[in-house]
Amino acid sequence: MSKIKYAIIGFGGIAENRLAKEGFASDSSRFQPLENAELAGVTDINPARKDAVKSLGLKWYDSAEDIFKDANIDAVVVATNNLTHADICKRAMLVGKHVIVEKPMATTIENAEELVKVSKKSGISLAVDHMMTNNSYNTKAAEMVANGTLGTVNDSCFHMEFCYGATPEEAATWRCSSIAEMGGPIRDVGSHCMYLAEYIFNSKIESLACVYLPKSLNIKVEDGAYIKFKMSNGMAGSAKMAFS
Ligand SMILES: NC(=O)c1ccc[n+]([C@@H]2O[C@H](COP(=O)([O-])OP(=O)(O)OC[C@H]3O[C@@H](n4cnc5c(N)ncnc54)[C@H](O)[C@@H]3O)[C@@H](O)[C@H]2O)c1
Known part of the structure; x- marks a missing residue:
């Protein structure tokens, strides 16, 4: 089975430490590669985050749009600040990328319900990282x-x-x-x-x-x-x- 290729959008504290290094095992000094998933790249609107991405040997994308256009990427993990979640998740699903979003899914009930509708209509999966x-x-x-x-x-x-x-x-x-x-x-x-x-x-x-x-x-x-x-x-x- 080929690995699901993920990209992370938003490379702040949670994305670097909990998602990339630990979750996706990019810290190879502590973790073995995952069997079914691979972190193929990362973007952040703050270009200063590029060095941290490169130091993990990961591909840097200049924007979320570049990730959306990349046919190699199957799914995205959205780890930006909360107000941006709904828009990024919706855009990702509309171009056929499966989505895992950090909590909260959205900042309003209306936006969260709309994401569920888009997911159901498109058959694209939408998951919220309720990791507890x-x-x-x-x-x-x-x-x-x-x-x-x-x-x-x-x-x-x-x-x-x-x-x-x-x-x-x-x-x-x-x-x-x-x-x-x-x-x-x-x-x-x-x-x-x-x-x-x-x-x-x-x-x-x-x-x-x-x-x-x-x-x-x-x-x-x-x-x-x-x-x-x-x-x-x-x-x-x-x-x-x-x-x-
Ligand atoms: N599951 C958990 O336990 C847990 C823990 C911490 C944070 N979180 C969630 O993770 C998310 C991020 O938290 P954090 O602490 O890493 O915040 P943070 O502020 O450190 O990081 C957010 C990053 O997103 C980037 N960003 C913002 N808008 C963007 C856009 N449009 N495109 C690309 N990058 C963009 C910012 O430049 C920043 O680097 C939040 O939604 C938070 O609630 C979840």
């Missing part, structure tokens, strides 16, 4: 809930926190400066807690309440929050997320 549901501890937890090992789970606790936004450089990024970009810990990392809860409990979050953490960072978004939620199957949980 592939973590072996999480799949085990879901299994233990499903087979009754844990009994009825009346409460649960999810955490996702990392220090970000303390420097002016970090505070200026989309992650700390724009709610429209879905920056801020609730949207950036709280999202992992919420879809993971729905996955582990095999149920939908039905209601929730949120309290913000006290403000200590000089960023335009919230520093963090506690969210208490109830699932439609009666299970419940809380999540804490923070940049502070």
